[in-house]
Amino acid sequence: MxxxxxxxxxxxxxxxFFLVLSCFPATVQPSINTAVQLxxxxxxxxxxxxxxxxxxxxxxxxxxxxxxxxxxxxxxxxxxxxxxxxxxxxxxxxxxxxxxxxxxxxxxxxxxxxxxxxxxxxxxxxxxxxxxxxxxxxxxxxxxxxxxxxxxxxxxxxxxxxxxxxxxxxxxxxxxxxxxxxxxxxxxxxxxxxxxxxxxxxxxxxxxxxxxxxxxxxxxxxxxxxGNDPVPSSGVTWVPMLKKKQYYASGPADLFFDGTDIKLSHVLFDSGSTYTLFPSTIYGAILSLLSKDLIGKKLVQVPFEQDGTLPVCWRGIEPFKSQSDVKRYFKTFTLRFTKDAGLQLPPETYLVISEHGNACLGILNGTVYGVEYNLLGAISMLDKMLIYDNEKGRIGWTSGDCFPPISRTEPFSAML
The missing domain is CATH 2.40.70.10 (Acid Proteases)
Structure with missing residues (x-):
């Protein structure tokens, strides 16, 4: 490519990216022992x-x-x-x-x-x-x-x-x-x-x-x-990686929000994409869920011409100054691959605060840009270690601080 x-x-x-079709179950597994690598x-x-x-x-x-x-x-x-x-x-x-x-x-x-x-x-x-x-x-x-x-x-x-x-x-x-x-x-x-x-x-x-x-x-x-050294020995959630293609993608998943789930096919993980994208039908369902949940919360959707940061932004009674302000109004999404493998997406992983003090949605309509698949961008990876294990064909994640390990052989300190 x-x-x-x-x-x-x-x-x-x-x-x-281009989407690859396949289907695998998700599991939680321990990481490879560092000594084996050496x-x-x-x-x-x-x-x-x-x-x-x-x-x-x-x-x-x-x-x-x-x-x-x-x-x-x-x-x-x-x-x-x-x-x-x-x-x-x-x-x-x-x-x-x-x-x-x-x-x-x-x-x-x-x-x-x-x-x-x-x-x-x-x-x-x-x-x-x-x-x-x-x-x-x-x-x-x-x-x-x-x-x-x-x-x-x-x-x-x-x-x-x-x-x-x-x-x-x-x-x-x-x-x-x-x-x-x-x-x-x-x-x-x-x-x-x-x-x-x-x-x-x-x-x-x-x-x-x-x-x-x-x-x-x-x-x-x-x-x-x-390399494998910084991978934690426990606390990592793993899902199988789709084979054959060079992109990092998982199997099907469900996107949960406030008791409602949206069926997804495959999910691509892309650190080079600033934002997360879904096809228009899924994007529309997400926007509908958010809009319904915001009823009565005194937020007003701002026309793009007034902010210009992203297609959808909301204005509060007072300008938002931090993600802590935003959390009062927005709930967490969960991207669930199986019962035991879920990726939490709190508001700070799908919203940004614009220079105008508005909360802007970092989930975009991929169809507008020619993207007809589910793409998880950098915004949805914040404050997590994402691991792409090409030796064992799996993708993993764990939450924690993102300070670099003191040495290259020091494992990541996960927040369990």
Missing amino acids: GDNKIIGKVPFMMVL MAGFGPSIVLPLTGNVYPRGYFELSLRIGNPPKSFTFEIDTGSDLTWVQCDADCEGCSLPKHELYKPGKAYVPFDDPLCAEIGNPGSDDPKKICSFNVTYVDGSTSGYLVRDIFTLRPDKGSTSGSSTLTFGCGNKIQSYTGEPLETAGILGLSKSVVSIPSQLRAVRETQNVIGHCLSGKSGGFLFI
């Missing part, structure tokens, strides 16, 4: 701090060092993207970074006959000198360029067994924005199940196990990890 990735801003960057010949986990937020930034980012000597670049984390790419100093058209801040590719271009080139949708070539190109199309623009290889410094701390890895990624030198808004980071960090993603490449050279996770703080920041 390297050339078909779709993202857009509504008004923030939002990653959209004995199997894998390196320790990589833990990286995040900055950013859902509103007003609309994304979470981290800094990675590339090259020798290493140079830092910021990347938006995206579990829905296959290919990692960075704005590149190769006759770049449309790059938002100053020339001196662009990545300089050198001569390490990936040839057309490289196996990873085929993974991003390119056919083979008889010309050994031809280099591998890529193109990624977005709702709000597109990026194209060439595949390159270079050193990523992933463990700069002392005492790590291996501080760097040579990885394949995109050198983006043609960047087009349909909205006129420039990209705010240097690039996108692809974290999907695709073999071209960074976690898959690290797994291929036994640098880490292919387990990734993130904890996005509702207050801003958080952390990302690659």
